[in-house]
Each structure stands twice: as C-alpha cells, then as structure tokens.
Amino acid sequence: MSHLLAVRKLTKRYRRGGGVLSESPGGSDFTAVDDVSFEVAAGETFAIVGESGCGKTTLARMLLRLIEPDAGEILFQGKNILELPAEGMRAERRQMQMIFQDPFASLNPRMKVGEIVGEPLAIHEAKVGKAERATRAAEALRRVGLDEVALQRYPHEFSGGQRQRIGIARALILRPKLIVADEPVSALDVSVGAQVLLLLQELQQELGLTYIFISHSLPVVAQLATHIAVMRAGRFVECGAAKQILQHPQVGYTKELLASVPEIPAAANS
C-alpha cells in the first residue's frame, strides 16, 4: 500500500436548469468534477488550487463522501470507500476529518466548546465515558493552543482565529490520518491566518497528518503544500510537486494565475 489516498477518475455531474422558466426545459448536465485522478502519500500536503466555481470544494466533499460521486474510485488505505456500506463508511470517516472555511458558521452556537470538540467522540466512540471525553477534549484544545477553560464557553466568546482552532481541535479528537481543509484561513485576518497556518504545520509534524488543502490563494498554498493541483472547470490542468508548479509552471492557466497574484515587494530589512 503505497498511498494513503488514491482517487481514480472521480466525476460529479449536476443537472442545471430545467425549471419551468428555463430556456431549455429538459435542463443540461454540468460537470462539476470531471474525471479527476490523483494520489497522496502519508505525510504529504496535497493542495488543490483554483478560482471560484472550478469544482475544488465539490471534490473535497466527495473525498469524505459528504457528496456522492457519480463515477470513479476513492481508495483510502487501499480500500474503495465508495463501495462501503454506511456502517463501514462511518468507521473510515473517523480517520478522515474536515476543517471548514467559516469558523463562524461551522460551530453550533448553542453548544459549549467542550461539547463541540467532544461530539465526534460521542458519535464514533460511544463507549468512552463523559469524564474521559472531557479529558480528551481538553487535550485536543491544548494541542491547538487553547486553554481548557474554553471547554465551558460558547463559540461567540471566541475570535475568528480561536474558532478556527476549535474547529481543528474537533477534527483532531478522533486522531485521524487525513484532514481535508477547505479554505481554512481565507476568512481570517493576515496575522491570525499565519498563526493557523503555522499550527497546521506543527500538527502535521507532531502527528504525522496528511492534508488535502483546498484554497484559492497560491501564496497560502505555497506555505504548506508538497504537491499542488491547479483546477479549472472541473479538471486538473496541471499537477505536480509544489516547487515545480510555483517556479516552472507549464500550463498557460497556471502561469496566468501566478502572474495575477499581487505580490508584496521583498522587505529590505528582513
């Protein structure tokens, strides 16, 4: 088993239009993700970069079967998870967790942080007692740099960066192997976003995590990625080692994306 994750010819189509007011009453097919294949080895950070509507979020969600693909295979540790029944999938999902973009929308405002972080344990390891759940939640919070007094508080009492840390703690509590991070820093301020990127780096080194990192921002991706796939209109237009893509892009679209990034001139004194 060479790869932690291997994706083969993954495809998702949506029916578009077809309403009574539509010009084409039958509707037409729109392929959000089109025949995408890639492999990710354990410990790598595989980044998927693209502009809005390119299909990167649909692809990310399919990897966890939050959206069901129409065709293709997702091999996680050699096992095609698309063939798994609900029960089997639940067992696999423990090892695959997701971090979302908006730390304000992804945390239940009526639950205390301790319950939010401990919830995956309650679902996947029901036999774990309440006391141990609290201990593990506190441990997960410590790992992301939050004090355990946070356990008794509600999400609104935290800043955006702290909420993103809570989301990361929740993703870590089941000790997953793979984390799919969908734009984890794009809603955050620059100084706070850098804190979260560094935290993700540290966690990867400590826990040997593998990341699928979805982003619209090449500079953000450049900080973490070992591999980069550039996505456009549902397809990978270019995919390779991060250094190769950033320094020697082959495809016109990748070059255009790189040239569009507003760059900060190098500081003279740093």
Added chain:
Amino acid sequence: MYIDFAEDLGKAWRCHYDFGVNELLKVNGLTVELATPAGWVRPVNGVLLGIGAGESVGLVGESGSGKTMLSLALMGLLPPGARVSGEIWLDAAQSTQRNAEESRNLVGQTEEEWRAVRGREIAMIFQEPMTSLNPVMRVGAQVAEAIRAHEPRIAEAELQRRMLAALEQASVPEPEVRARQFPHQLSGGLRQRVMIAMALAGRPKVLIADEPTTALDVTVQKQILELLDKLRREMGLGLLFITHDLGVVARIADRVAVMYAGRIIEQGPTEQVLEAPLHPYTQGLLAASPKLERGKLVPIPGTVPQLTALPPGCSFAPRCAFHRMECDARVPEFRPSGAEHAARCVLV
C-alpha cells in the same frame, strides 16, 4: 485622553500633502465615537490623511482597525448616534486659491448638505456589489438612475448615451447587451464594473473603494485594479483604496496608511512602507503575509485589542516585541523618517 492628535499638529513633522497644491481631500484629527454598553469607543481616533488629485492612497488594516468606519465618516454615512469631531476638507487647495471661505469642513454638515457631497464629490464602491445593486432592475436602468440623480433635467436620449458611455468607461464589454441584463446574469467582476460606472456617474473627485476586489478571483481582481488605476489617472480622481491585502496595496497605491485600533500608525510612499516599514505592526503584517515562495511565516502574537479596553499608550504595545516602558506612558506621536514617511512609534 484625546491629546495625541493636537500635539501631532504642533510638532515639526507634516506630511507632504499638508502643503500639496492639488490636494483634494484633507482629513484632520477625524474622530468617530460610538456608544456601546461598555461606554463610548473610538473606532476612528485622530486620523490625519490627505489625498491629491489623481493620487491613490492605500488604507491598510485588519478587521476592527476602523478602516471601514473611517470611509463611512468620509461619506457622512455613520450610524445614528455616532459622534464625529475633527475636520474633513474637500477641495481645500483649490478653495484657498480662490477664496478661503469656500472651503468647507464636511464634519457637522446637515444630511441635506451631505446629499450634495455624496456621489457628486465623494463616491464609494463596496466589497460585495450584489448587495448594492437592485436585483430586479436592469443594470442599464440603474446606471441611468445614478446619472439622473445628479442631473434631473437630462433628456432621455442623452441619458441613454451617457449610460452606455459610463459602462464603456468602466470597461464593460458589449455595453448595449449588458445594460439590458439583470445583476444575477453578470459575473462578480462585471457587477463591480457596473458599480464603478454608477459611482462615477456623478463625476466625483474622490472615489473610496472599500475592499472592492476581496470577493473576486485573482485574475478578475487584477483587471479591476488595472481599471481603477486607469480611471484615477484619466479622470484625476483621488482614490482611497481600503484593503487588508498588502500585495494589492503594492499594485494600486502611491502612498499607504496603516491603521491599527482606530489610529493611523504609519504612512508614507508605498515602496518605503513595504520595503522599509518603520512600525513593528507594519513589520509584523509583512512577516505574517504569505508570499509565493515558501518562507518562514511569523505571526503577530496575540489579538487586536478591544476598543473598550485600549492600552493607555501605544495600542500595539501588548503585542510588540520591542515594547518598553515609555510605550505605555502615552500614545506615541508621529515621528518622521525622511520627508514623507512617518510612524507613531518611539523607536523611529
């Protein structure tokens, strides 16, 4: 505790626009106060800023720095109950040449007086054009409405011609076709172009752009930045470009003002501020900004202070690696480094 600005004015340093000849907008000691359950707070605190004709000034800050509240104050759009003090001089240089009495302090104007300024003298575009456009009205009609608001007696044929010219000026391709479409039929970039066409309909002298490209893809962002740059040069617009992105500032701005906790803490020519930042906060922002090459990101420790609990001296002191005793004594005044570059920091 509102002492720092008055002292600044008395000190030797003046930014170059203080005696600029073609100065359009001059903001002096502008302070906005809002009532909160915890007492009055100052989201804008003693701001000193100037914009010349055809000049582009980048206003940089993170969320809560007060940059949006400052732009609303410049438009007279503050929430009810806000207290404003200080001065906003429009077209100051031109007025002094003719007649000093003609130059007006916009602070304290009535709503009716503001209405004559908004759109006509100072116009604004926002981050999300979809929320500013009427979803059930064709975009051509919306642009025409903006023109008619400023010229009620305009003839219908002339109005149509001006509407198409406005769309064309904002580089909307096929303006006749687009004018008949509704906002949802346009891409985000085209919607922002329509907003720019509407903002320029009243032929304003100053355009405030509040994060106008933040919601757009990078390739579209590049086009909008190029358009704004072209327009301000062609029309001699004073452009105040508000953003959190230092890379965008590097592309669009002649000068940069960095805002933190309601105060401008550094300003100067763009290259000088980005390549040789004076204030530790500006240095921190630069070190925390991801670049295209992998480098060591250095986050700024801690978080932005609450406006209800600002430190007594420099607002950045609690997060600052160079913090010393004198930083807590009082708010540092602007100290110059060269003719045009200055920062509120005791280290300068």
